[in-house]
Every structure is written in C-alpha cells, then in structure tokens.
Amino acid sequence: MPQISQLAATYSSQIFWMLVIFGAVFFLVGRGMAPKVIETMEGRDQKIAADLAAAEGARRDAQAQDDAWKAAAAKQRGEAQALIAAAKADAAKAAEVRLSAAGADAEAKVAEAEARIAMARQGALAEIETVAAEAAADIAARVAGLTVAADAARAAVKDVLHG
Amino acid sequence: MATEAKVDPMHQFTIEPLFGTDHWSLAGFNVAFTNSALWMLISAVVLYAFMLGGMKRELVPGRWQMMVESMTGFIENMLSANVGKEGRKYLPYVFSLFMFILFANLLGLLPLGLIGLHPFTFTSHFTATGVLAILSFAIVLVVGFWKHGFHFFSLFVPHGTPLPMIPLIFVIELVSFLVRPFSLGLRLFVAMMAGHVLLEVLSSFVIGGANAGVFFMGLVSIPSFILMVAICALEILVAGIQAYVFALLTSLYINDAEHLH
Numbered sequence: 001m002p003q004i005s006q007l008a009a010t011y012s013s014q015i016f017w018m019l020v021i022f023g024a025v026f027f028l029v030g031r032g033m034a035p036k037v038i039e040t041m042e043g044r045d046q047k048i049a050a051d052l053a054a055a056e057g058a059r060r061d062a063q064a065q066d067d068a069w070k071a072a073a074a075k076q077r078g079e080a081q082a083l084i085a086a087a088k089a090d091a092a093k094a095a096e097v098r099l100s101a102a103g104a105d106a107e108a109k110v111a112e113a114e115a116r117i118a119m120a121r122q123g124a125l126a127e128i129e130t131v132a133a134e135a136a137a138d139i140a141a142r143v144a145g146l147t148v149a150a151d152a153a154r155a156a157v158k159d160v161l162h163g
Numbered sequence: 164m165a166t167e168a169k170v171d172p173m174h175q176f177t178i179e180p181l182f183g184t185d186h187w188s189l190a191g192f193n194v195a196f197t198n199s200a201l202w203m204l205i206s207a208v209v210l211y212a213f214m215l216g217g218m219k220r221e222l223v224p225g226r227w228q229m230m231v232e233s234m235t236g237f238i239e240n241m242l243s244a245n246v247g248k249e250g251r252k253y254l255p256y257v258f259s260l261f262m263f264i265l266f267a268n269l270l271g272l273l274p275l276g277l278i279g280l281h282p283f284t285f286t287s288h289f290t291a292t293g294v295l296a297i298l299s300f301a302i303v304l305v306v307g308f309w310k311h312g313f314h315f316f317s318l319f320v321p322h323g324t325p326l327p328m329i330p331l332i333f334v335i336e337l338v339s340f341l342v343r344p345f346s347l348g349l350r351l352f353v354a355m356m357a358g359h360v361l362l363e364v365l366s367s368f369v370i371g372g373a374n375a376g377v378f379f380m381g382l383v384s385i386p387s388f389i390l391m392v393a394i395c396a397l398e399i400l401v402a403g404i405q406a407y408v409f410a411l412l413t414s415l416y417i418n419d420a421e422h423l424h
Contacts, residue, residue, distance in 0.1 A: 030255030
C-alpha cells in the first residue's frame with residue numbers, strides 16, 4: 001500500500017503541494033469566481049422580480065385606466081342621453097308651438113275666406129235682385145206695355161225672392 | 164516482474180517524483196513535484212477552466228454558464244439549508260472543497276491508460292485528504308472559539324442531559340468531535356482507493372482469464388468485464404457522492420461551530 005509504505009518519503013511533498021494548490025483554488029476559484037457567479041444569479045433573480053413587479057404595476061395601471069375610461073364613457077353616454085332627451089323635448093315643444101301658430105293662421109284664413117264668401121254671396125244676391133228687377137221691368141214693358149218704376153220693380157222682386 | 168507490476172492493484176497509488184524534482188526541498192522537507200502534485204495541478208487548472216465558462220455573467224445563461232451556476236447554486240443551497248444565512252461566508256471554502264475533490268475524483272477515473280498516460284487520484288491518499296479534513300476541522304475550531312469562546316465546550320453537552328450523566332456524555336461527545344477530521348479524511352481516501360483497487364483487480368481477472376485460454380475468458384474475463392463497466396458507472400457516482408459528503412459534513416460541522424446545538 002504505497003499510501004503507507006511511501007508515507008515517510010512523500011508526506012511533506014503531498015502536504016506542501018496540497019496546501020499550495022488548494023490554496024490557489026480557494027483564492028482564485030472560491031474567492032475570485034464563485035461569489036461573482038452567485039452575484040450574477042442574484043442579479044438575475046432581482047431583475048426577474050423587478051420585471052415581474054413592473055409588469056404587475058403596468059397591469060394594475062392599465063386596469064385603472066380602463067376603469068376610468070369605462071366610467072368616463074358611462075358618464076358621457078348619460079350626458080348624451082340627457083342631451084338627446086332635452087333636444088327631443090325642445091323639438092316637440094317647438095313643433096307644438098309652430099303647429100298651433102299654423103293652426104291659428106289657418107283658422108284666421110278660413111274665417112276671412114268665409115267672410116269673403118258671405119260678402120260675395122250678398123253682393124251676388126243684390127246683383128241678382130237688380131238684374132231680376134230690371135228684367136221684370138223690361139218684361140212688363142214688353143208684354144203689358146207698362147212702365148214700372150225701378151224702385152217698384154225692385155220691391156216686387158224682393159217680395160218674390162224673399163217670399 | 165513487469166507483468167506482475169501491471170496487475171499489481173496497488174501500483175496505481177505509487178507516488179513518483181517527476182523529472183528531476185526529486186531533491187526539491189523546503190526547510191529541510193522534501194517537496195518534490197510528484198505525479199500526485201501534477202494531478203492536483205491538473206484538477207485545479209480544469210476547475211479553473213470550467214469556472215471561466217461561468218464568468219460570462221450573461222443575463223440569459225448559456226449551457227456552460229448554466230452548469231457553473233447550478234454547481235454554485237447547489238453549494239449555496241446546501242450552506243443556507245445547513246448553516247443558515249451565516250453560511251454565505253463559507254461559500255468560497257466549501258465550494259472550492261467540493262469542486263476540487265469532485266474534479267480530482269472524476270479526473271482520476273478517466274481511462275487515460277488507453278493512450279499511455281497514468282491518471283492518478285490524489286484523493287486516494289490520506290496525506291492529501293487529511294490536509295483537507297484538517298483544514299475543515301481547523302475552520303470549525305477557529306470559528307467556534309472565535310464566536311463562542313469557552314462556551315463552545317457546551318457543544319459537548321447536549322440540552323437536557325441529566326447532571327450525573329454530564330461528565331460521561333462530555334467525554335463521549337468530545338471523542339466523537341475529535342474523530343471528525345479522521346473520519347472526514349479517511350472516508351474519502353477509503354472510498355476512492357477501494358473503487359480503484361476493485362477496478363484494478365477486476366481488470367487483472369480480465370487479463371488473466373484471457374491469457375488462460377478461451378474457456379476461462381468466457382468464464383472469468385467477460386463477466387468481470389461486464390462487472391467493471393457497471394462498477395465504473397458506480398465509481399462515477401461515488402466520485403460525486405464522496406465530494407458531496409465531504410462538503411456536506413464540512414458544512415454541518417461549520418453549523419455546529421456557528422450555532423452550537
């Protein structure tokens with residue numbers, strides 16, 4: 001077993017080189033490199049955590065904006081509906097007013113026309129009486145040779161006409 | 164002798180000084196640069212190269228960086244699970260320990276004999292594993308006495324021990340505490356050595372059976388070879404497990420030092 005048979009000859013060399021080389025490993029790899037690797041891993045973990053937090057924040061922000069937008073939209077829709085209702089009411093009122101004005105106008109026109117018709121009829125009736133009286137006087141002169149005064153003829157015609 | 168050496172299952176653990184370093188010494192101690200030291204250096208260099216892949220520090224890691232990060236994260240998780248948040252400051256030590264042992268174990272299993280090189284598993288030498296075990300134990304002692312002073316001795320008296328039992332329990336706990344560096348170093352050394360010896364013995368069966376003719380080849384060599392393949396897979400597992408156990412026990416002992424019981 002060389003571990004024991006060579007012990008006296010090699011122990012100092014083994015211990016010396018072990019200390020030298022393991023010491024180098026400890027300082028170069030253990031103290032130099034391993035903490036940097038751990039640092040890299042922690043940096044990555046932190047970055048991932050920060051990114052997740054940022055994403056969560058952005059999501060919450062978007063949610064809040066969406067909520068605000070929805071509320072604003074609802075409010076605006078309500079306002080629009082109110083405006084439409086007011087406009088409708090206004091329009092209805094205006095239509096009513098114009099309709100009644102037009103109705104009154106038409107009524108006035110109808111009344112005026114009726115009055116004119118009545119006057120025309122009156123005039124026509126008077127005309128007829130005159131024509132009839134003249135015609136009666138003329139007929140009397142031609143048939144009986146009588147000269148009838150215009151007033152008398154008109155009175156007679158009026159009598160006949162108004163019975 | 165040459166053929167005998169080839170199937171000597173212990174030959175693979177022989178330490179040989181490399182090219183003219185035989186008489187290097189430091190304060191009178193021989194510090195020859197041996198094949199063992201060479202494989203320590205190779206493990207360290209391969210580990211360094213592996214870790215360089217994790218130094219790209221990209222936000223989205225590639226495969227290599229992912230491997231390095233999963234190794235580092237694995238040790239960090241182990242420390243935070245066993246020691247708590249104070250475990251962070253032991254990460255450099257435990258990580259170096261785990262990766263160095265893991266790379267040493269795995270590199271020692273490489274079938275480099277096929278191309279004429281001799282892989283050497285320095286974790287199969289208790290002089291090497293002992294250094295690591297004593298380092299771990301020294302850290303436990305220093306941290307324990309630094310943090311708790313003489314109160315550290317309360318580690319040897321579990322809560323709720325009846326008063327008459329205290330002296331006995333104290334001795335038992337002290338012995339089990341003092342055995343820790345030995346069990347730590349010996350476990351790794353024995354596990355690695357046993358696996359390598361087993362593979363070597365089986366390979367000698369394969370060679371011997373094949374030399375003894377077709378009948379023995381079918382009877383001995385082929386089953387041994389199949390068993391070797393399975394044991395190679397097992398040895399890869401053991402290489403990882405032993406590195407893990409070493410690091411895990413070190414972190415458990417550090418937890419004792421940090422928090423007592």
